Amino acid sequence: MGYRMSLVAFSVLVLLVSCQEGTSPAAETGGEAMADMEGMESQGQGMEEHSDHETKHGGIFFMALDEVHHLEGTLSSPRMFRVYLYDAMTMPLNDEKVQQASGTLHWGEFPDPPGIPLKVGHEDGMLMAELDREIEFPLTLTLLVNFPGAAEGESELFNFVFDEYSKPPAMEGSEGMSHE
Numbered sequence: 576m577g578y579r580m581s582l583v584a585f586s587v588l589v590l591l592v593s594c595q596e597g598t599s600p601a602a603e604t605g606g607e608a609m610a611d612m613e614g615m616e617s618q619g620q621g622m623e624e625h626s627d628h629e630t631k632h633g634g635i636f637f638m639a640l641d642e643v644h645h646l647e648g649t650l651s652s653p654r655m656f657r658v659y660l661y662d663a664m665t666m667p668l669n670d671e672k673v674q675q676a677s678g679t680l681h682w683g684e685f686p687d688p689p690g691i692p693l694k695v696g697h698e699d700g701m702l703m704a705e706l707d708r709e710i711e712f713p714l715t716l717t718l719l720v721n722f723p724g725a726a727e728g729e730s731e732l733f734n735f736v737f738d739e740y741s742k743p744p745a746m747e748g749s750e751g752m753s754h755e
């Protein structure tokens with residue numbers, strides 16, 4: 576099984592920095608038509624790929640080494656680990672893509688076999704694994720994920736260390752965001 580065990584947290588930091596470079600100054604002097612010709616790189620609704628690395632469910636967030644996917648792991652109860660898979664825009668993967676993903680969850684910091692297979696969950700982009708032992712904090716879990724589009728057996732490894740249960744972010748009405 577060829578999983579890519581690199582310093583995931585470290586590479587996330589590096590890629591975060593390189594992601595920031597994508598913001599292109601659109602301000603050109605007197606060139607209204609220029610925007611159509613040069614603004615091709617961002618086809619999204621004003622969003623750049625990799626501009627959103629925020630957790631959505633109060634879990635632990637990673638960018639995948641394939642530089643496309645993102646994921647977030649949560650521990651919501653003594654029994655349930657969930658992983659949310661996202662695309663480059665940090666939107667949940669659709670059902671079809673989620674069906675193509677697979678993975679196993681392992682106790683501790685190594686992917687010792689056999690691992691607990693992930694099952695498709697009932698939320699967008701979500702897979703889950705039911706923990707089969709008593710947990711104790713801090714809890715270290717290792718996740719091997721085969722992303723949609725990856726070769727068979729080509730899995731990425733993610734280490735999660737939970738100090739407590741994940742808290743879903745509070746639903747706040749306004750976050751002071753300005754829409755223009």
Ligand SMILES: [Cu+2]
Pocket residue numbers: 594624625626628638645
């Ligand atoms: Cu990213």
